[in-house]
Amino acid sequence: MSSIIQLLPDHVANQIAAGEVVQRPASVVKELLENAVDAKATDIKLIIKDAGKSLVQVIDNGVGMNVTDARLCFARHATSKIRQAEDLFSLGTKGFRGEALASIAAIAHMEMKTKQDQDELGTHIIIEGSKFISQEVAVLPKGTSFAVKNLFFNIPARRNFLKSDTVEFRHVMDEFQRVALAHPNIHFTFYHNGSEMYNLPAAGYRQRIVGIMSGKTNEKLVPVNEDTEIINVQGFVCKPEFAKKNRGEQFFFVNDRFIKSGYLHHAVMAAYDGLLKDGSQPSYFLFLQVPPNTIDINIHPTKTEIKFDDEQALYAILRASIKHSLGQFNVSPVLDFDRDANLDTPYHYKDLEAEVPTIQVDGTFNPFTDDKTNQHYSKASSGGSSYSSVSSGASSGSSYSGYSKRVEPTASWESLYVGLDVENPESIESSPFTFENEEVTSSLFNDDEVEQAVQKTYQIHKKYIVSPIKSGMVIVDQQRAHQRILYEQFLLNMTVNQASSQQLLFPLDLFYSSSEMKLIEELKPSLETTGFVFDESKNDHVVISGIPVNITESEVSLVIEQLLSDLQDGIPASSYSQNDTIAKSMAKSLAVKTGSYLTEKEQDNLVNGLFACKDPNISPFQKPTFITMRVEDIDKKFAL
Numbered sequence: 001m002s003s004i005i006q007l008l009p010d011h012v013a014n015q016i017a018a019g020e021v022v023q024r025p026a027s028v029v030k031e032l033l034e035n036a037v038d039a040k041a042t043d044i045k046l047i048i049k050d051a052g053k054s055l056v057q058v059i060d061n062g063v064g065m066n067v068t069d070a071r072l073c074f075a076r077h078a079t080s081k082i083r084q085a086e087d088l089f090s091l092g093t094k095g096f097r098g099e100a101l102a103s104i105a106a107i108a109h110m111e112m113k114t115k116q117d118q119d120e121l122g123t124h125i126i127i128e129g130s131k132f133i134s135q136e137v138a139v140l141p142k143g144t145s146f147a148v149k150n151l152f153f154n155i156p157a158r159r160n161f162l163k164s165d166t167v168e169f170r171h172v173m174d175e176f177q178r179v180a181l182a183h184p185n186i187h188f189t190f191y192h193n194g195s196e197m198y199n200l201p202a203a204g205y206r207q208r209i210v211g212i213m214s215g216k217t218n219e220k221l222v223p224v225n226e227d228t229e230i231i232n233v234q235g236f237v238c239k240p241e242f243a244k245k246n247r248g249e250q251f252f253f254v255n256d257r258f259i260k261s262g263y264l265h266h267a268v269m270a271a272y273d274g275l276l277k278d279g280s281q282p283s284y285f286l287f288l289q290v291p292p293n294t295i296d297i298n299i300h301p302t303k304t305e306i307k308f309d310d311e312q313a314l315y316a317i318l319r320a321s322i323k324h325s326l327g328q329f330n331v332s333p334v335l336d337f338d339r340d341a342n343l344d345t346p347y348h349y350k351d352l353e354a355e356v357p358t359i360q361v362d363g364t365f366n367p368f369t370d371d372k373t374n375q376h377y378s379k380a381s382s383g384g385s386s387y388s389s390v391s392s393g394a395s396s397g398s399s400y401s402g403y404s405k406r407v408e409p410t411a412s413w414e415s416l417y418v419g420l421d422v423e424n425p426e427s428i429e430s431s432p433f434t435f436e437n438e439e440v441t442s443s444l445f446n447d448d449e450v451e452q453a454v455q456k457t458y459q460i461h462k463k464y465i466v467s468p469i470k471s472g473m474v475i476v477d478q479q480r481a482h483q484r485i486l487y488e489q490f491l492l493n494m495t496v497n498q499a500s501s502q503q504l505l506f507p508l509d510l511f512y513s514s515s516e517m518k519l520i521e522e523l524k525p526s527l528e529t530t531g532f533v534f535d536e537s538k539n540d541h542v543v544i545s546g547i548p549v550n551i552t553e554s555e556v557s558l559v560i561e562q563l564l565s566d567l568q569d570g571i572p573a574s575s576y577s578q579n580d581t582i583a584k585s586m587a588k589s590l591a592v593k594t595g596s597y598l599t600e601k602e603q604d605n606l607v608n609g610l611f612a613c614k615d616p617n618i619s620p621f622q623k624p625t626f627i628t629m630r631v632e633d634i635d636k637k638f639a640l
């Protein structure tokens, strides 16, 4: 039998290699930007169209290439960066595989213009799908420009695989940010469809970080500096109170290269131990320098993972230096006797006058008579409704009914303690820090006059509500049930389009990064149907003057942040599923959490609210909301 093995033609090999190097427009952006940095450019322009799908262009003022190199750079394994295998252990450049240009040229239309400083004239090359179309001598400025058009023009399957422009743009943005953060001494500009996204003059780390993230970032940063024999750590971590729901702004750079490392991330989190609210994530921008021969960058094709020789030592140093910074800048909690107690009072109550509790003695009180006859006893002082009417802003009702008429047991000064488990004092101790947005669900529901003669529901473990029913009992998961209730409410408001909103006395000014702003812009119409009113949104901030009735002011930023993090992977295209995503996300952030104490009335409303839902059986996230136990089942257990 004749032999069947053949060497693949170069253009086929390149196309296959391209699969590894180029997954999407953002990969091209990364490779071209890194080449420009390696070429020692001090000024780099990134220009893209349609999220990079139709054009990615990078123009630099670096060293450029002579005619021979200009031709050769498109060959596979053509690199000026290493000469022998040993060079891999002392890398000072981003690239070294010599694969990027060959791969990109195999799957796109590419145009290159390049000139070295000392040369009179430069070289202009056009190459399409690995085929050289033309090569000319041209009058050019010093440096190199690569334009990559029609990515995947010859691999329709890959092209169809690309996500929406929003998603692809986010990826491009990520790559741009990573390179721009690592090299603050380079002037970067970035244009998308003709509009300027960034113009970042050469600066230091702090200014670069602020330039890339939103304007409010500066005040959130705490510097970290540590120099040891095996590592130099520089950069910034954010103060714990600015920790976010999502992990969007966490950056490690090792020798000016963005890397991902679960291990080092863990070291950072360990430094924040005890300072963060559960599940929240601190932003960090950490620039590590280590001797090149102590790392191996070669283990991942896109080079975002690296191996360190002495991981444990790095872990310890990183954790200690961040801990030190957080302590030094006084952001760790300390006992502060001079502290103005007003600052600790939740916003709702801050400006209200304290009311002196009046003691009323009820001469007719008889502990042995029916509860109902004593109800008036708890209606302490008369004007007491003011506090609770504020807190009922958090109620899940979609109207203001009951807003001012609430004069109920938890009126007046007692309402300051709404949400605290009075019968169970250790719950107070168990949470030494209270966070603003945790004061969320102070009062969950409208107070329709509920028959209070017998307690119909019990809360167990601050997690489940147990209630007897005809056939036995029902056990409701409080968090999931509330998610279901809110989800249906939001969806109804959005689809029927009649959500009312509460006007804010002082509009909220919220700051976001430009990629987040882009998402917000796209979500605006849907958010408006839930009751948000946007006064202004430009550059890096939005001004919100109205919010849905079932949200409190302090929850707004939390809700939007959660929404942005839920939409990381792109906004669903149809407005139906867009509404659905928003309703789910808002239900998730606003629902009462496991671990919250609910008053009897809240428990009752929760159970009733759940069973008034269209689909009470499952949470919006497809988890069961309640289970039932029949008396027979219980009987059986006792029969054993």
Ligand code: ADP
Binding pocket: 031, 035, 036, 039, 060, 062, 063, 064, 065, 073, 078, 079, 080, 081, 094, 095, 096, 097, 098, 099, 100, 101, 102, 143, 144
């Ligand atoms: P690598 O970066 O791994 O060496 P590439 O395929 O990205 O491989 O680039 C091949 C070579 O082309 C580089 O080694 C470099 O010599 C040259 N080159 C690429 N881009 C530029 C640029 N912007 N300016 C100058 N030279 C460049």
Ligand code: MG
Binding pocket: 031, 034, 035, 094, 095, 096, 100, 101
């Ligand atoms: Mg390269």
